[in-house]
Amino acid sequence: MSNAYSGGLELAGVTANQPGLEVAAAQRLKVILAAGIGTTVEFFDFAVYGYVATTIAALFFPQSSPTAGLLATLAIFAVAFVVRPIGGILFGHFGDRYGRKPALAVSVVAMALATFLIGLLPTYDTIGVLAPFLLVVIRSLQGLSAGGEIGGAAAMLAETSPDKHRGFISSATQVGSLAGLLLASAVVALTTLSVSKEEFASWAWRIPFLLALPTGLIGFYIRSRLEEAPAFKEIERSGEIAQLPVAEALRTSSKLVLKAFGIAAADFAGFYIVFVYVSIYLQTVGKMTRLQATWSSTATLLVAALALMGFGYLSDRIGRRAVIAASCIGFLIATLPMFHLMQGESLALAVLAQIVLGLCVACIMGPLWAILAEMFSTRLRYSGICLGFNLAAVLIGGTSPYIATWLISHTGDKSAPAYFLMAMAVVTLLTLLTVHETAQKPLPK
Numbered sequence: 001m002s003n004a005y006s007g008g009l010e011l012a013g014v015t016a017n018q019p020g021l022e023v024a025a026a027q028r029l030k031v032i033l034a035a036g037i038g039t040t041v042e043f044f045d046f047a048v049y050g051y052v053a054t055t056i057a058a059l060f061f062p063q064s065s066p067t068a069g070l071l072a073t074l075a076i077f078a079v080a081f082v083v084r085p086i087g088g089i090l091f092g093h094f095g096d097r098y099g100r101k102p103a104l105a106v107s108v109v110a111m112a113l114a115t116f117l118i119g120l121l122p123t124y125d126t127i128g129v130l131a132p133f134l135l136v137v138i139r140s141l142q143g144l145s146a147g148g149e150i151g152g153a154a155a156m157l158a159e160t161s162p163d164k165h166r167g168f169i170s171s172a173t174q175v176g177s178l179a180g181l182l183l184a185s186a187v188v189a190l191t192t193l194s195v196s197k198e199e200f201a202s203w204a205w206r207i208p209f210l211l212a213l214p215t216g217l218i219g220f221y222i223r224s225r226l227e228e229a230p231a232f233k234e235i236e237r238s239g240e241i242a243q244l245p246v247a248e249a250l251r252t253s254s255k256l257v258l259k260a261f262g263i264a265a266a267d268f269a270g271f272y273i274v275f276v277y278v279s280i281y282l283q284t285v286g287k288m289t290r291l292q293a294t295w296s297s298t299a300t301l302l303v304a305a306l307a308l309m310g311f312g313y314l315s316d317r318i319g320r321r322a323v324i325a326a327s328c329i330g331f332l333i334a335t336l337p338m339f340h341l342m343q344g345e346s347l348a349l350a351v352l353a354q355i356v357l358g359l360c361v362a363c364i365m366g367p368l369w370a371i372l373a374e375m376f377s378t379r380l381r382y383s384g385i386c387l388g389f390n391l392a393a394v395l396i397g398g399t400s401p402y403i404a405t406w407l408i409s410h411t412g413d414k415s416a417p418a419y420f421l422m423a424m425a426v427v428t429l430l431t432l433l434t435v436h437e438t439a440q441k442p443l444p445k
Contacts, residue, residue, distance in 0.1 A: 043180025045115035080143030081398020088386030091148020095382035096245035112216020119209030158373030171312030260388020262431025268397035269424035311366025327363035374438035
């Protein structure tokens with residue numbers, strides 16, 4: 001197909017990622033909306049736990065010291081990531097075997113239900129040690145759902161995007177993740193502002209968790225009305241569906257899975273350190289109250305969300321590798337001085353420091369899903385993305401807040417989390433040396 005003809009199709013609202021796979025602009029818009037809203041719900045559900053971690057520590061681990069209780073709470077935060085690879089395997093198999101649409105619809109409602117149940121949990125004072133046990137169980141259910149959510153959304157978005165705009169369009173998934181964190185941060189802040197400290201600890205902390213169910217049902221409704229991705233329909237028609245996609249991905253594409261892990265390393269460390277852990281850091285190490293720290297995170301998320309698609313667009317112009325490398329270099333240069341600013345007396349400088357680091361995270365988030373989707377063939381894309389991404393989730397993402405808190409506790413260095421984030425940036429930079437540029441190229445069949 002000539003470039004002139006391809007351009008004409010795009011102007012008419014149709015694209016051709018592969019011959020015969022045309023996607024109408026209206027369908028593409030529905031996919032973008034469904035991916036964004038579903039991911040918003042997922043990350044809202046997941047992040048609320050982090051934003052009320054200090055309250056949960058007091059309610060579910062009252063016999064512990066404040067530091068030990070917080071570490072226990074963050075360990076349970078990490079538990080959800082331990083089971084994410086299992087969720088990735090289950091949903092990856094389902095999505096590559098039976099379609100992206102049903103897998104995405106199930107994942108979003110399962111996540112919402114699990115989060116809603118946390119809002120109903122009795123605390124330690126009511127049922128004793130059964131309370132933290134049930135918290136672990138429900139967080140594990142969250143992790144199973146999260147393991148197959150965003151990878152599938154990214155695969156479907158990539159498969160409905162024009163080659164030369166895939167970075168920009170795929171970044172909508174990431175906007176959804178930041179919007180979810182932003183919504184969680186705002187809801188927790190407004191709830192904190194609306195009630196007394198005692199009321200929040202007594203019952204109001206449950207409100208953000210209970211809101212998950214109606215938002216999840218909205219996400220399910222939107223996703224259930226999608227059409228299946230054209231690329232998946234094509235391999236379904238041709239009989240090329242993988243019978244055991246996860247096993248095939250591990251057998252034939254294990255190096256790609258490891259590269260996906262390496263590229264996602266800085267993304268996960270940055271995401272959960274800057275957008276989740278720093279809210280705790282500003283309260284326990286910095287000079288902020290919970291409300292001030294929550295609003296600082298809200299401002300950071302808003303700035304990052306506004307900038308994110310710009311970085312996705314930039315990756316379509318200058319390449320995925322260049323933009324991701326710029327993010328890693330930014331972490332290496334800025335992280336340590338920004339952590340010093342967050343320890344200081346100036347609230348304005350502390351907020352600015354978090355925003356600077358948030359922009360570094362947005363820089364890698366913009367092109368991330370495009371480059372991961374461009375690594376794998378259609379028959380293995382859902383599974384391949386989920387395997388690599390969730391490997392990073394369990395080893396880096398979920399453990400990041402715990403590692404950061406542990407490092408400060410055991411070294412006495414208030415800037416210790418900065419070194420962890422910088423180390424993950426080095427991992428991603430080294431991985432980029434092994435990856436070919438994929439911007440503006442057709443997806444592998």
